[in-house]
Amino acid sequence: MTKRLVEIDDALLERAQAACGAKTIKATVEAGLRAIADHAAGVDHIRQLRTMEFDLDAFDEARSPRTR
Helix, strand or coil, rough: CCCCCCCCCCCHHHHHHHHHHHCCCHHHHHHHHHHHHHHHHHHHHHHHHHHHHCCCCHHHHHEEEEEE
């Protein structure tokens, strides 16, 4: 882990800390970074899903009850 010196807006930090319930500045910053990374991953996943082709017949077959 790398130590970093950054200037952070105090009011924004207080709002973020209250929103995420973090008790420390470090936990607040990590929660914010995690939220950004998770959001980006979700956007990428949606982008991939939009480019996929689906075989709707196979989907319907998989959903239908199997008879013996």
